[in-house]
Amino acid sequence: MKKLIIGWMTALMALSSVFVITPAMSYTKNDIVDTAVSAGQFKTLVAALKAGELAGVLKGSGPFTVFAPTDDAFKALPAGTVASLLKPENKEKLIAILTYHVVPGKTVSSAIAGKMLTAKTVQGGSLNINGTNGVRINNATVVKADIMASNGVIHVIDKVLMPN
Secondary structure (H helix, E strand, O other): OHHHHHHHHHHHHHHHHHOOOOOOOOOOOOOHHHHHHHHOOOHHHHHHHHHOOOHHHHOOOOOEEEEEEOHHHHHOOOOOHHHHHOOHHHHHHHHHHHHOOEEEOOOOHHHOOOOEEEEEOOOOOEEEEEOOOOOEEOOEEEEEEEEEEOOEEEEEEOOOOOOO
8 A cells, every 4th residue: 555655646746747727627526436426427437446445545635637438438348347347356457457547636638738648547557648639548539528526637538448
């Protein structure tokens, strides 16, 4: 746990120059998990967060940037993948996949527009971010950006990201 917290802090410091907050953005009192629940298109993600016991973390103070796959993105995985990941014996793999979708800090789309970046995830891997023609995170496309929560921001993606 100590190693995970140190990793989060290191990644947060490395990304601090990327964070941009503008007055035009709307904010909500809901945290990332409650915002995802109310959106209605993240039922699988929320179930996975609960199974991995990560919902409490993403309800914490943050800030976090979450690249959130939709229910359709999870449905596109090979048959049986989600059911398998939700089993208790696969909890570590589930946690690795979920934390690969989270970057410490609040990074909004205007901070990555027109740029090519690499961001360290909470899982410890790196995401390739291409903001030069829309926004792509590895092989996923951001289909909706900047859904603000009280403790961070959600960017909706069309694929589930898998760590190497």
